[in-house]
Amino acid sequence: MxxxxxxxxxxxxxxxxxxxxxxxxxxxxxxxxxxxxxxxxxxxxxxxxxxxxxxxxxxxxxxxxxxxxxxxxxxxxxxxxxxxxxxxxxxxxxxxxxxxxxxxxxxxxxxxxxxxxxxxxxxxxxxxxxxxxxxxxxxxGSKELIDYFATNLATGKWAGTMCLTEPHAGTDLGIITTKAIPQDDGSYRITGTKIFITYGEHDMTENIIHLVLAKTPGAPEGTKGISLFLVPKFLPSDWVSGGVKDLSENLMSDDNGVTCSGSEEKMGIHASPTCVMNFDESIGWRVGDLHNGMPLMFQMMNRERLATGMMGIGLAEIAYQNSLAWAKERRQGRDLKGPQEPNESADNILVHPDVRRMLLEAKVNTEGSRALAAWTGILLDQMHSEDIEEAEMAEALVALFTPIVKAHFTDLGCESVNTCMQVMGGAGYCTEYGVEQFYRDVRISKIWEGTNGIQALDLAGRKITHNMGKNLRYLMWPLTEFIENNRTIPEMEEFNKPLHQGVRGLQQLTLLMIAEGQANPHFLAAGATDYCRYFGNVLLGYMWAKMAKISLEKSGDPFYDAKIASARYFFKRIFPETAGLAARIQSGYKNLMDYPVEMM
Ligand SMILES: Cc1cc2nc3c(=O)[nH]c(=O)nc-3n(C[C@H](O)[C@H](O)[C@H](O)COP(=O)(O)OP(=O)(O)OC[C@H]3O[C@@H](n4cnc5c(N)ncnc54)[C@H](O)[C@@H]3O)c2cc1C
Incomplete structure (x- = not known):
């Protein structure tokens, strides 16, 4: 249960x-x-x-x-x-x-x-x-589209999908072939096949509204030629040919040439359909400007990337809760320092340092990630501020954090669910206890919404240099101020000092990535995943140092004492991995790219 x-x-x-x-x-x-x-x-x-x-x-x-x-x-x-x-x-x-x-x-x-x-x-x-x-x-969207579709999407009466991927075009969306032919009435006819479409077809809602990436005739090559279209599964029952102005009645019943020709069997999330969708001269309407589909889709994907990061946290949290509950009941072996409960046949497994290591790794990474997620969520609101400076700061930080939240949280989520399963021994592997399902379910989070490798490239190749380094500066200002303000507080030293070293390391690695990366893009690409993880560790370190600061003032209460202990665990047992990550980044690209392909 x-x-x-x-x-x-x-x-x-x-x-x-x-x-x-x-x-x-x-x-x-x-x-x-x-x-x-x-x-x-x-x-x-x-x-x-x-x-x-x-x-x-x-x-x-x-x-x-x-x-x-x-x-x-x-x-x-x-x-x-x-x-x-x-x-x-x-x-x-x-x-x-x-x-x-x-x-x-x-x-x-x-x-x-x-x-x-x-x-x-x-x-x-x-x-x-x-x-x-x-x-x-x-x-x-245009006013007509908003008036017609927004309310039913908002309330959940109708469902939405994002249709990007095609059989030959996953990461590389520039080569999609789905076509959008303009019609005299302002609508388009969409034709093409999309694969892996989540909830592309189902009977949970009366209608399904697809956002489809497609190319119009004569559009520029690559991603610059992509536009975004809204294509409903069902058209209004009174549809004639007059374009969006005819969408007056909130009734959808006529087939729009959108069909599902298959649903994937897959490792996890069995109750989430993953569909092959065919659009056969389906009627759709453009959303946004012509050839501006990618930025708009990225806007949606950025929100979905944060949502995907939350999947890492969500599944790690429930796996942790269940493995902890199980561990509290399980008795095996004795405390190496001597039996803790001699009247029992064995001690509880929480006496074993290795079991504690696994549980704490999951707990501390999950809580640290949640703190960064909370900050990112608030920034999403601040992006809409009328205070231009506040909005600019929020936008820059969200841009910087998005690939880290997506990649680092889902990497940690997968690792945490894995260790929680390990805590439970054989029971972890058995269906009855639930954790094996979380392990299968969470795995997709590293793949969809742009693989974690692509997130790392986005961070290292774009986000750190974007806007002349403004994204990074907006982070470094509060971070270095925090370090400076805590430099002379003795109780903060165990958190502040490693954080300071980590930030200095991050600055050096960033310069290295930019300088070497300009000379040879393979250097940047070879170090991107490790750089993203290093960066994630620094951000989580910042979160843990801040949480420790608040908690030190309230120690004596178990909640705050646990936060201090967690911060200590983070800096002693998780943060040191940054040294290994830095060494890997510095090792360059030759150990990867000179490896003989024929021997792989
Ligand atoms: C269950 C599920 C649900 C999905 N839902 C949707 C959905 O709703 N809508 C939708 O449009 N898509 C959806 N997808 C598709 C998903 O987003 C893609 O699978 C994903 O983006 C990766 O594309 P791909 O599978 O074609 O892998 P590929 O692009 O073929 O990549 C293979 C490997 O090569 C790496 N790689 C590729 N290009 C580069 C590069 N330039 N540099 C470095 N490494 C590279 C990748 O990181 C990956 O490790 C879903 C997929 C699954 C499995």
Whole structure:
């Protein structure tokens, strides 16, 4: 039986004590206070635990039913989804005018996303995608499209997808071949095949709204020629040919030439359909400017990348909770210093340093990641500030953090679920205890939304040099100020000193990556993944030093004492990996690129 309690206390600590979020969002114009935030966090935690979690294993076992182009979802998923719509939990950050709650983005991007993926990752990706489509539409769509589609996407009545990948074009989207032919009425006819489309077909909603990347005739080569189109599965029943002006009745019933010709069998998230989608002269409307599809899709993908990072945290959290509960009951062997409970046949396995190592690695990395996620979530709100400087700072930091959140959190998530499974020995490998499902479910997070290797290249090749290094400067200012302010505080030395060394190392490695990378791009590419991990460690180090600072002032309370112990664990046992990462980056590219391919 899988256990789960939403990490409400941790969120209270992060949003209230660490980042003091309420004045920030009130300044941005939100009518939002602490009581409301607690009510949301507790309410969503309870709803997800009661409605989503109980069907998570069922979804894994039952999966979905593909038959002749139609996908039937488990009935239990359909009713849970409807219940969540009724309760308003699928539209927290959407505008009130579209039926949403209109709460700040940080809640849906961080708290909602983590709890959703912990309790049912296969289910959570459906509303996450729909909200992604909603946001792109509301920001870049025409008024007619917004009026017609936004409300049903926001509330979850209709679902959204993102259709990028084609059989021959995954990472390299510049070579897609899906075509969009302009029509006299302003619409387009879309033809092509997309693969691996999450929730491309299903019966959870009345309609499915696809955002499709395609090329118009004569478009420039590569990604510069891609445009973005909104293509519904069903067209309005009164559709004639008049373009969006005819979308007056909120009824969709006519087939739009969108068909599903297959659903993938896969390692995890069995209740999340992964579809081959065919568009056969399907009617669609352009969203945004011609040939500007990639930036818009990246806008959606950036939100989805943060959501994907939260999958790493969410599954690591639930795996940790279950392996800890199991470990507390399990007795094997004796404490090497002598039996702790001589009247029992064996001691509890928490007496073994190696078991503690595994559990603490998962706990500390998850909590550190959650802190950085909380900061990133608040920055997402600040990006919309009317204060130009605040908005610019937020945009720069979000750009910098996005590949790290996506890649580092999902790497850590996969590692954490793996070690939590190990804590449980053979039981970890058996279905009954749930953790093996989390292991299978979390694995996709390193692959989709751009593989982690591509995230690392984005960080090293673009984000650190972008804007003449402005992204990095916006981070270095508060970080070096924090280090300086704590330099003379003796209790902070054990955290501040390694953080300082790490930051100095990061600056040196950044210069090396830029200088060598300019001369030889293989140098930059060969070190990118290690650089991304190094950077992730520095950011988590910053988070842990900040958490230690707050907690030192409140020591004596178990919650804060645990935070101090976790910070200590981080700097003693996790952060030192930066030395190895630096050595690997400095080793250059020849050990990779001179290796004889014929011997691989
Ligand atoms: C379950 C599932 C759901 C998905 N959902 C969606 C969806 O909803 N919509 C959608 O459009 N797509 C979706 N995808 C597709 C997913 O985003 C891609 O699989 C992913 O981006 C990688 O593309 P690929 O599989 O073609 O791998 P490839 O691009 O073939 O990459 C293979 C390997 O080469 C590396 N590589 C490729 N190019 C480079 C390069 N330039 N530099 C360095 N390394 C490189 C990659 O990192 C990877 O390790 C989904 C996939 C799965 C499995």
């Amino acid at each position: 899988v256990e789960y309690n939403a990490p409400i206390r941790d969120y209270e600590f992060l949003f209230n004590e660490m980042f003091d979020v309420i004045p920030i969002v009130q300044k941005l114009g939100y009518d939002f206070d602490n009581d409301f935030l607690s009510m949301l966090t507790e309410g969503w935690g309870e709803h997800a635990k009661e409605v989503w979690l109980p069907i998570n294993q069922l979804g894994d076992k039952k999966g979905l039913d593909y038959d002749d182009g139609k996908i039937k979802m488990p009935e239990e998923f359909k009713s849970a989804y409807s219940e969540s719509i009724e309760a308003g939990w699928l539209s927290t950050s959407c505008k009130q005018e579209h039926g949403g709650m209109g709460v700040p983005i940080f809640f849906s991007a961080v708290t909602w996303a983590e709890i959703g993926t912990s309790t049912n990752m296969a289910m959570s990706v459906l509303p996450a995608l729909s909200i992604g489509v909603y946001e792109v539409l509301v920001e870049h």
